Amino acid sequence: MGLKVAIVPVTAFQQNCSILVCEKTGKAALVDPGGDVDRLKDALKQLNVELEKIFLTHGHLDHCSGADQLRQDFGVPIEGPHKEDEFWIQQLPDSCEAMGFPAVQAFTPDRWLEDGETVQFGEQSLEVLFCPGHTPGHVVFHHRESKLAMVGDVLFQGSIGRTDFPRGNHDQLIASIQQKLWPLGDEVSFIPGHGPNSTFGHERKTNPFVSDKNYG
Known part of the structure; x- marks a missing residue:
């Protein structure tokens, strides 16, 4: 018994929020709950799991706008991203207004993450890789046993993350992909x-x- 994953697209941007489930314990973690909180609550209920953690890859509104509400509703901690993305989270109210998202308040995660650290829920452990470029504080979560990574907006099928946002850096993004992701293995x-x-x-x-x- 290991890790089970359900993907729930949220917000008008169809952002992939991942529900990670520890099959042995029934504990769950949400990766990048960007919005549609009620839909995510329904999904957790249907899976019959207990939310234990919220993990964030970066501070863009479509990845983190639902995090604080879920933290309050479930009494669980938010871990991630790297502190370099704090400025993105602090400007969430303005970003949401500008993009027509439901109003949310800025918040502070319970834990900022660093490269080489791990995050845990249930009996599962994920490695944290610092992968700046799309944003300066972007992190990736790697579950080694399942050979699965949650990469946020670093890499896509056939594309890569945008780097034209404030403090984005194209060369840094390419280096993150080549130096942090590729060594994990082609499989x-x-x-x-x-x-x-x-x-x-x-x-x-x-x-x-x-x-x-x-x-x-």
Whole structure:
């Protein structure tokens, strides 16, 4: 018995919120609950699991706007992202107003994450990889036993994260992908922040932005 994953797209941006379930304990974690809190609550209820943690890859509104409400409703901690994304979370009220999202307040996570740390829920442990570029404080969560990574907006099937936002950095993003993600192994599957899942091996072969053909 290991890790089970359900993906619930949330917000008008169809952001992939992952529900991670420890099959042995029935404990769950939410990765990037960007909104649609009631839909996420229904999904947790249908899975018959107990929410224990909330993990955030970065501070953009479509990835974290529902986090504080869920923290209050369930009494669970928010862990992540890296502290370099604090400015994004602090400007959530303005970002949500500008993008037509439901109003939310700024908040402070219970724990900022650093490269090489781990996060836990149930009997599951995930490695934290600091992968800046899309945002300066972006992190990725890697579940080694399942060969699965939750990469937020670092990498997509056939594309990479935008770097035209404040403090985005294209070269830094490419380095994060090549130096932090590729060494995990070609067989690792990943859940991106938007769109379909893929594997690192597939992207190394076919992704026009980071393929080995272009960067070999």
